Amino acid sequence: MEELSPASILNDESVVALLNDASYSGRREMLKDVLIISFISSLHLNEGRQLRFAIAIEDEVVKTTHLHRFDPPIPLEARYLQSISPALSGDDDCFIVEGGVKYGNTLMIVGTAARPQAELLPSFMYPRPIVVSANGPGVICLEIGDVKIIYDKGTLKHSNRSQANKLWEDIALAFVDKVSTPSKQVQVLAYGLYGNPEVDAELWELHKSDYINITKDYCPELLSGVVHVIVREIQRADHGGAFMLLPSPLQQDSLFRDKRLYSEIRFELSEAIHRVLALNSIYTLALQGKWIYPNGVLPTTPDDFPFWVKQIVYPQLTNSYIDLTKQCQRIANLANADGAVVLNTLFGLEAFNAKLNSRSDMTAFPVELARFLGSRGNRHNSMASAISSLSGSIGIVVSQDGNAVCFHRLFEDEIEFFELTL
Numbered sequence: 001m002e003e004l005s006p007a008s009i010l011n012d013e014s015v016v017a018l019l020n021d022a023s024y025s026g027r028r029e030m031l032k033d034v035l036i037i038s039f040i041s042s043l044h045l046n047e048g049r050q051l052r053f054a055i056a057i058e059d060e061v062v063k064t065t066h067l068h069r070f071d072p073p074i075p076l077e078a079r080y081l082q083s084i085s086p087a088l089s090g091d092d093d094c095f096i097v098e099g100g101v102k103y104g105n106t107l108m109i110v111g112t113a114a115r116p117q118a119e120l121l122p123s124f125m126y127p128r129p130i131v132v133s134a135n136g137p138g139v140i141c142l143e144i145g146d147v148k149i150i151y152d153k154g155t156l157k158h159s160n161r162s163q164a165n166k167l168w169e170d171i172a173l174a175f176v177d178k179v180s181t182p183s184k185q186v187q188v189l190a191y192g193l194y195g196n197p198e199v200d201a202e203l204w205e206l207h208k209s210d211y212i213n214i215t216k217d218y219c220p221e222l223l224s225g226v227v228h229v230i231v232r233e234i235q236r237a238d239h240g241g242a243f244m245l246l247p248s249p250l251q252q253d254s255l256f257r258d259k260r261l262y263s264e265i266r267f268e269l270s271e272a273i274h275r276v277l278a279l280n281s282i283y284t285l286a287l288q289g290k291w292i293y294p295n296g297v298l299p300t301t302p303d304d305f306p307f308w309v310k311q312i313v314y315p316q317l318t319n320s321y322i323d324l325t326k327q328c329q330r331i332a333n334l335a336n337a338d339g340a341v342v343l344n345t346l347f348g349l350e351a352f353n354a355k356l357n358s359r360s361d362m363t364a365f366p367v368e369l370a371r372f373l374g375s376r377g378n379r380h381n382s383m384a385s386a387i388s389s390l391s392g393s394i395g396i397v398v399s400q401d402g403n404a405v406c407f408h409r410l411f412e413d414e415i416e417f418f419e420l421t422l
Contacts, residue, residue, distance in 0.1 A: 030099045034107065241341075
């Protein structure tokens with residue numbers, strides 16, 4: 001039956017709407033075969049191990065990451081995926097597939113690359129990569145930007161990040177201010193550009209409002225993506241974990257029985273977020289023909305400008321995504337310890353192994369939350385208690401079975417919660 005076929009994903013309204021865009025025309029023809037081959041391959045084993053892999057179909061011109069090519073390319077067939085996929089982590093790496101006349105109209109695995117993190121990429125720009133992954137026997141996932149659909153043995157499940165995006169609208173303002181503050185232009189806006197050229201004051205004033213608007217639009221989406229990547233990395237450990245964002249400095253000792261507190265706040269994750277925001281805004285402006293650096297930084301020939309943007313600026317941006325993913329993985333690793341990882345609202349790392357105090361009085365919670373917590377364990381109850389006692393706080397709990405719940409109290413009296421669908 002058609003509805004039981006992996007190719008039925010292509011009939012989903014959200015997928016149809018995306019693939020109707022002309023930028024997907026070449027890749028759209030390959031996608032059906034990639035879905036079917038991935039499904040068949042997911043049923044195979046390699047020396048008793050279940051296959052887990054990711055396949056990306058990239059835009060012909062703008063690449064999301066550096067490709068390490070095979071020589072010669074490998075046909076996209078289940079037997080080859082069975083033999084080579086154990087060499088890669090499907091969460092970190094992917095196979096890049098190309099087709100066309102030069103390959104005799106056969107789909108070929110042309111190489112490997114870092115897996116594009118769809119959660120972190122802006123939904124409003126880029127010819128976004130198409131990623132198909134096998135996540136278990138008969139379970140495959142299609143990701144195109146914000147659209148994420150899981151095919152699980154004949155049923156379709158959708159992921160939705162829009163609810164989480166709303167959490168970061170207030171927090172995002174601090175990031176936007178840091179990235180666009182004139183006194184910090186050299187440190188922040190020069191990220192990734194050779195020679196660290198200073199911002200031209202006249203050009204900056206001319207394009208500053210556009211730059212800030214781009215950053216404002218993207219920042220909540222990026223922060224939501226960071227949270228989703230951390231959650232996904234915790235899920236991979238099959239252990240569960242928790243992390244929270246609290247107003248800084250951390251002085252709420254009554255929230256914890258114990259914690260491993262750093263003597264200074266560690267801002268590696270925060271700086272990685274700043275770098276992505278800055279480079280994305282620089283790149284977006286440049287695509288519009290707007291530049292904020294003095295003459296001499298760019299080729300003098302106008303025709304060279306698009307080439308320079310794609311070959312110099314864009315690779316730096318993609319590298320910043322890879323670095324941001326690594327920083328998310330580091331936070332997730334800390335969550336493997338009992339207790340919670342504590343971040344401030346700028347995503348600076350303050351502590352881990354922070355054991356939360358419980359509150360047994362369920363009557364203090366709203367009815368819906370109390371009912372939800374009644375079927376959950378100490379980790380969820382402790383997090384809800386901690387978040388409810390502190391305005392401007394957010395807490396995420398990942399269960400050992402992989403379910404993730406977000407609790408938040410953003411300057412309101414009542415704590416809210418929802419499940420994160422990944």
